[in-house]
Amino acid sequence: MSHILYLRLSGPMQSWGTGSKLQIRRTDQYPSKSGVLGLLLCAMGADRDRAATVLEPLVDLEMGVRIDRPGELDWDYHTAGAGVGIRKAEGGVKLTASTKEPETLLSRRQYLLDSSFLVALRGDSDVIRRCADALRDPVWPVFLGRKCCVPTEPVLAGTSQHTSLKAALEAMPFYVDGFFEDGGTEELDAVIEHKPGSHPPENARLVYDVPRTLRYPSHGPRWVVPSKVYAARAASPTVNRIAAGRTRVDYTSDQWKVIRKERLRFDNELCVFCKSPAEEVHHVTYANAGREQLDDLRSLCRICHDACTQLEYGRDMQQHRVDPADPVQRELILRQVNRLLTSRRLGRRRAILESTRAAALDFLSDAPG
Numbered sequence: 110m111s112h113i114l115y116l117r118l119s120g121p122m123q124s125w126g127t128g129s130k131l132q133i134r135r136t137d138q139y140p141s142k143s144g145v146l147g148l149l150l151c152a153m154g155a156d157r158d159r160a161a162t163v164l165e166p167l168v169d170l171e172m173g174v175r176i177d178r179p180g181e182l183d184w185d186y187h188t189a190g191a192g193v194g195i196r197k198a199e200g201g202v203k204l205t206a207s208t209k210e211p212e213t214l215l216s217r218r219q220y221l222l223d224s225s226f227l228v229a230l231r232g233d234s235d236v237i238r239r240c241a242d243a244l245r246d247p248v249w250p251v252f253l254g255r256k257c258c259v260p261t262e263p264v265l266a267g268t269s270q271h272t273s274l275k276a277a278l279e280a281m282p283f284y285v286d287g288f289f290e291d292g293g294t295e296e297l298d299a300v301i302e303h304k305p306g307s308h309p310p311e312n313a314r315l316v317y318d319v320p321r322t323l324r325y326p327s328h329g330p331r332w333v334v335p336s337k338v339y340a341a342r343a344a345s346p347t348v349n350r351i352a353a354g355r356t357r358v359d360y361t362s363d364q365w366k367v368i369r370k371e372r373l374r375f376d377n378e379l380c381v382f383c384k385s386p387a388e389e390v391h392h393v394t395y396a397n398a399g400r401e402q403l404d405d406l407r408s409l410c411r412i413c414h415d416a417c418t419q420l421e422y423g424r425d426m427q428q429h430r431v432d433p434a435d436p437v438q439r440e441l442i443l444r445q446v447n448r449l450l451t452s453r454r455l456g457r458r459r460a461i462l463e464s465t466r467a468a469a470l471d472f473l474s475d476a477p478g
């Protein structure tokens with residue numbers, strides 16, 4: 110048995126270049142070892158000076174990649190140094206011959222769109238644990254090959270123990286989007302590193318993506334073996350969560366208009382939080398969506414409603430509702446109201462203040478401008 114670290118690399122754009130030259134920057138069709146180790150170094154916050162010592166144990170990790178969604182290749186037109194210029198090798202800034210202005214570097218960069226990979230790294234338990242800790246609380250943001258490539262799912266997908274990289278890649282379920290019937294196995298392409306010391310199989314390929322130093326691009330070789338792996342199909346936990354998300358309320362229905370008015374009347378048309386004139390009605394639960402009871406709702410002014418809604422965006426929108434009448438939540442809502450008043454543009458702030466006629470309230474009097 111050996112220790113395994115799982116990474117989930119999913120996002121609208123990824124780019125894993127290994128053979129790029131100058132202005133044409135290609136991507137491979139699966140994550141490179143240099144890219145994945147770079148991601149780990151970011152999570153660890155290892156700068157170039159420290160990277161040499163941190164990098165060494167990472168290079169020993171063997172890597173297997175399961176291609177859950179291959180995605181599509183596309184090109185992007187890219188400029189660098191516009192108005193600032195590009196440095197010449199001998200120093201100074203490159204000037205355009207015709208206009209003598211600082212030159213802009215044009216390049217074509219290739220991306221993988223909408224792909225998803227499961228990466229398994231196998232190696233020393235201590236190294237695996239350090240990587241997992243770093244990904245749980247990354248020092249710098251992690252990205253999928255290039256800084257513009259943001260992951261859409263948590264990168265750390267767990268740790269485990271398996272006899273081989275292949276067994277590790279097969280142990281993790283293949284998540285099916287949308288409608289799903291239980292059961293079944295998915296055949297998936299994988300690229301599995303072949304450990305040095307034994308003869309590589311016939312179909313093994315040599316790739317140059319093992320970083321040797323971070324001071325300049327320098328990469329050593331490793332053998333990788335294109336393989337097929339078989340994983341159990343399962344419904345995506347993300348999709349299930351979204352499907353179970355907040356109930357939509359028909360705000361045009363007569364039922365809603367009646368109960369909304371009733372609640373406003375019940376609260377004397379005042380915001381239950383700050384007692385300025387209420388204009389809006391907030392759900393403290395969606396349990397009775399479509400047939401709301403008086404107690405499911407609270408009247409609020411616009412600012413307090415915005416503050417409550419913003420607090421809820423930090424949680425899920427369904428289970429953890431903010432009740433503005435609950436004294437326990439008071440500090441949190443007050444802080445959010447103040448944040449709203451300092452961060453919004455002046456014109457917008459004034460409009461909100463005027464519309465809620467809340468300017469006279471003392472808790473707002475400290476708000477700037």
Ligand SMILES: [Zn+2]
Binds near residue numbers: 381382383411412
């Ligand atoms: Zn209010």
